[in-house]
Each structure stands twice: as C-alpha cells, then as structure tokens.
Amino acid sequence: MRAAPITLRADFNPLALWEPGVRTDANGRAQAPVRIPGSLTRYRVMAVAVSGARHFGVGEAAITARQGLMVRPSPPRFLRFGDRFELPVVVQNSTGAPMQVELAVRATGLEVDNVGRRVTVPAGDRVEVHFPGRATRAGTARVQIAATAGARSDAAQMELPVYTPATAEAFATYGVIDTGAVRLPFAAPGNVLPGFGGLEIGFSSTAVIELTDAYLYLQSYPFEGAEHIASRVLANAALRDVLTAFRTAGVPDSATLAGSMQRDIQRIAALQNPDGGWNFWRRGEESWPYVSIHVAHALERARAKGYAVPQETLARASSYLRDIERRIPALYGPQYRRSLVAYALYVRDRMGEAAASVEARRRVAEWTPAGMPLEAAGWLLSVLADDPAAQAERQALLRHINNRATETAAAAHFVSRYEESKQAELLLLHSDRRTDGVLLEALIAADPRSDLIPKVARGLLAHRVRGRWASTQENAWALLALDRYFATYERTVPDFVARAWLGDRLAAQSAFQGRTTERSETLVPMRVLVSGDAPREVTLGKEGAGRMYYRAGLRYAPADLTLNPADYGFRVERVYEAVDSAGDVRRLPDGSWQIRAGARVRVRLTMIAPAQRVHVALADPLPAGLEPMNPELQGTGSAPPEPSPLEQTSEQWWRRSWFEHQNLRDERAEAFRSLLPAGVYTYTYLARATTPGEFVVAPTHAEEMYSPETFGRGGTDRVIVVPEPPR
The missing domain is CATH 2.60.40.10 (Immunoglobulins)
Structure with missing residues (x-):
C-alpha cells in the first residue's frame, strides 16, 4: 500500500x-x-x-x-x-x-x-x-x-x-553585424572551477542589448542611499517599455519591476526632508542640492511612465527646485552653482513648467555658453530644444558643444572642466562619462541630424568596462541617453536568422522577424569549454535583412577562490576578535580563522586613506556561518567597551565616529563618509557564529563610489565555525 x-x-x-x-x-x-x-x-x-x-x-x-x-x-x-x-x-x-x-x-x-x-x-x-x-x-x-x-x-x-x-570574474565583447559573419578567437581560462560560469552568447535585433549589463549593475548595486535608489528608478523608468520584453537572466518581469519601482518610490518619499530636498542617507540631515535635484528627476520620470508618485512629495520637490539658488550653500563656487541651476531647470521643464524655458534663455544670455560647464550647457540645450523662441540660444549652445568635442574617425567624447575636479566629484558627483550622456541626450533633442551623435554614442559605449560604466551616475545618464538614441535611429525592420558556432559545431540559432526587443541567450557551460576538444574560435553570423547585435561574454571563477590584497587608493584589513572568552576565536597557522559556534565575535576593520577621499564606502562581507548583531535591537546585549574610539586623522581628530551612515545587513556591514580626510580609520561590529562549517569570506572593500577605480581590498579569508563541545 x-x-x-x-x-x-x-x-x-x-x-x-x-x-x-x-x-x-x-x-x-x-x-x-x-x-x-x-x-x-x-x-x-x-x-x-x-x-x-x-x-x-x-x-x-x-x-x-x-x-x-x-x-x-x-x-x-x-x-x-x-x-x-x-x-x-x-x-x-x-x-x-x-x-x-x-x-x-x-x-x-x-x-x-x-x-x-x-x-x-x-x-x-x-x-x-x-x-x-x-x-x-x-x-x-x-x-x-x-x-x-x-x-x-x-x-x-x-x-x-x-x-x-568572491573571486568571480567576467568580461564581454559587443558588436554589430550587417552582413556576413565575424570570428572571435577564444581560449578557455586555465585553473577554473568547471561547475561555475561559461560562455554567454546573446543575439538581438535592437541595440538595447548593449544596455543590459549596465541596467543589471544598477539593479544589484549594493548600497542604498537616496542617489543610488534614484539612479535605479531612472533606469527602470527609461527602459521599462523595452525591458519588460526581455527574457534574460536577472532582468525582472513587468510585475516584479512594478513592485520594485513602487518600493523604491516609497523609500525615496520617506527620505524627503521638510524643505523638499534629500540627504544622501537619512531624513532630517542637511539636504544636498545635487542629490535633491537628481531624486526629483527620478520621481518625475517615474510619474511620466504611470507609476504612483505621492503628489505632496513632488510638490515639495518642485518648490525646492524653484528655490534652488537659495538652497545652494555659500561654499559652492560659481561653476558648481550654474550646473545645479541648469539641472534644476532641466527637471522643472520635464515637470511641465513653462517658466523653465524662459529662465533657461535668460541664463544662456547671462552666463554665455563659454562661461558655463559643459553639462550645464547640455541641460539648458535639452530645455530649449523645442522652444521656437530660443533659436539663437540653441545655436550658440550647439556651436560651443561641437567645438568642445574630442573626435577620432569613429568616436567622440567630452572633457568637462571645473575649478577643482575633486570638489566637483564631491559636490556634483561629476565625471566625464556623465557629461557624455547629458550631451548625447541634448544633441538628439536639439539637432537629431548631427554627425556628432553616432560618434558620441560609440564613444560612450567604448568606455564601458565589463559591459557597464563606473558609477551609478554614469550608468543612469548613459542609459537615459542611449535609450533615446536607439529609439530614434533604429530604422530597418529586422528579418534575419542569427547563428553561433563553436569551432565547426552549431551552438545557437535564433530567428528575428519584425520589430521586437526579444533577445536570445545561450550558455555554453564551463565544463564544456575546459574539456579536451574545446573550440579555439567562436563564429557569429546572420542571414537576412536588418542589423544584428551580439554579446559574447565569459564568466568564470579561479579554482582557489582566493584574492590577494590590493591597494589602489585605500589599504584595508580585517581581523576577528573574541568577545566573551579568549578561546572562542583562533588564527590558525594557515591564516584561516577558527570560531566556536555560539560565540560572539568582534569584527575589526582598519582602513588607511593616504590622501583625502570623497564619497567613500567601506563594505565587509560576512561569512555565511556568522550573523550580524544589531546593538539597536532589544536582546542583543552589550559588548565590552572599546579602549578608545578616537580615529587617527589629519584633521577633525576629535570625531568619535568617522562614518556618517552605516548598515548591518544579512551578508555584509557597510559604513559611509562623504568627505574623508587622510588618516587611519577603524570600524567594528559584532556578529555571532551560528552555523558550523567552512566558509569563504570575500575581501573587505573600500572605494570612492563615484570613482570606483580608487579602491582597496583585503585578502580572501576562510572562517571555520566548529561545533560547541558537548556539555
């Protein structure tokens, strides 16, 4: 039975x-x-x-x-x-x-x-x-x-x-095929885990495929400040119509996307200050002008796409934008002020304020194109693109922008100058790639037949690393501009068959008929690539009318799962310390850590900044066998006091907490500071060992969030949680 x-x-x-x-x-x-x-x-x-x-x-x-x-x-x-x-x-x-x-x-x-x-x-x-x-x-x-x-x-x-x-690595190459085929040389990486990753081949009949990695970067960005959430909202609002048709790993379906957008909008609304602006991290702290304008921009884009945005939140934001000059602190120089005023006018114009165009014409006459930063010129040009009364101002801005382009035979980009680049990065989150995105969108709006437009688009795409740009700002503005570019210039109706061969074996085949944002994805597992008869080249081709876009990417993990420390602007170290009994935590001869199950552990991070840094994020991944202990929660208990929390900094030495904001998450701890003087900083938090086992711990990482090439990491650790001895 x-x-x-x-x-x-x-x-x-x-x-x-x-x-x-x-x-x-x-x-x-x-x-x-x-x-x-x-x-x-x-x-x-x-x-x-x-x-x-x-x-x-x-x-x-x-x-x-x-x-x-x-x-x-x-x-x-x-x-x-x-x-x-x-x-x-x-x-x-x-x-x-x-x-x-x-x-x-x-x-x-x-x-x-x-x-x-x-x-x-x-x-x-x-x-x-x-x-x-x-x-x-x-x-x-x-x-x-x-x-x-x-x-x-x-x-x-x-x-x-x-x-x-922790050591996973990935890279990709992109391209287009109008006729025929291309051959890509291929060599499988050595000493990798055969069960992880592989060769990813993607085909599409639209260049939106070029934006997938940048979009996914914003969706999975680990930090949750007002600017980071707003940049994610911008990407979702701009690409919603095409992304809902994607069928690729990691891209949400329409229902998930709608839910995610509403949660992000509610979080942003809850962070708004009474003055209508936003701080980076918390409600009730001083509003940052650029962050406030950027968040208002994101909310307006979301409202325009039909998402529910609280009317009172938008009303307060709109009032803040109209009063932006009074909101800018006196320490901001004239170039910074002009960029902020121009961005505020850009957002007000998107909100439907007719007065924005009138004020933009006045600003062009007052500042002159040569007297304003390039991105300010781009924001004003977008405002005046459809204003019949602004022909003279529009032409003056276009001449200035065209004359400032750095061109090659295939691509173009812009270099925007401020009085002090580090200060511009601190106050405006500025970068040249963001300027490229701002100006590309403005050129498409004001002069869609310009020969400079395809060059700027190619130059912007060429500056990606691993399929994306460096920061949330760069990715958000690049996605806004390139989404408009692709929607404007893709004319040919596709009708073709795409194929991929590994050596002489057919690996993928997809048909594309009519206008569609569908994308085909094929994964060749790593175990196939590292086998004895692995191919030496990949051939991609098509038959039929229309342009084919492709992405060929490789994702793998080294077999030893170990990363060595690196110093590219920060030095970081991590140690685990016993809290209740000295025998609870031991450093073994091979460098791994042994922790008794049930024990409390103090995790101590040391970060050294050799020079002043801006918008710093310090993140420490936890081993899966430990859980963070939030001291704000009842029942957590208290730990023995630290000897002295004073930090060794070159200035503001009296501060007892160097960070402005911190998060304790399931899988990592985070600390942030907008302006970090040179010095040595310590950050500690408590965790409890909960699950016996041997765990890989990704390195502690410090970076400038808007210049992530300035970073440092510790080494990979192994933590062994041993069961409690029987009583």
Missing part, C-alpha cells in the same frame, strides 16, 4: 493575520478567521477596539501552533559558492512517548551528504541533527526536510541565496 504524501510546510510568514477593520455584533463580539502559516511557533494576538471618539480598549492573547512531530531546519541566511557547512535540523517530539524518527533531506543548488538519518527523540524533547553540505552552484538553493514516525509526519522547505564566488 502506498503511503500518503507528507504535507510540506513552506509558508513561514511571521504575520498570520492583519484585519484593519472588524465590526462587533449586537453582543459586542467580533470574529476573524485565521489561517495559520507553516511556522510551528507561538503567535501573539493583539486587538484594539474603538467606539466613537471616547471609548477604546486593547487586549492580548496567544495562539500556539504545534503538532506531535515537528522538524525545523535552521540554514544560514545565505551561502557563498564554495562554502562547506553543516545544516542543523531540529526534530521535536511533543508527545508523551519516545519516537524513532526517519529523516530525509532533498536539496537543489546544494550537495548534501548522508541524506537519510534515523534518530530517537525522547518524549517531550528535541534532538538536533547536522547534515554536511556544500554550495556548488550560485543562485537560489532549496532544501526540503521530511520526517516520519509511524503515523506522524512533518516536512518543511526553505530557500536561501547562494552568492557567486
């Missing part, structure tokens, strides 16, 4: 019920049906009653969800490719008699050893069982645990992310 299937618990929502309005009957009683989620736990029930303006009451009760046999997996919150861990599973017997329990584990994305176990659980007691496992594939891992004991059974399912290796 076939056994009945085991009911799988997969819904672990901590909120079992939320009823904002329940009416009582004639006897003053109210009922609300509750469907208990899969968690076997104690639920707190809270009720608040109101009648009229003067009567109210509050009460509490509890509901305990339990069953005779319960199985509870306790995986870490995340894993990294290459981690070895022990999956703790608690088996609980709530009956009055001992149970002999059969356990079975099934996993995808992980390799688990000894998937079947038999344990005896005493009456009214629990037993913890450990299943050794390995993270062998990046992505989402799923674990199912089933337990049976006679007629009783239970099962639970958990999901957790498995991040790519």
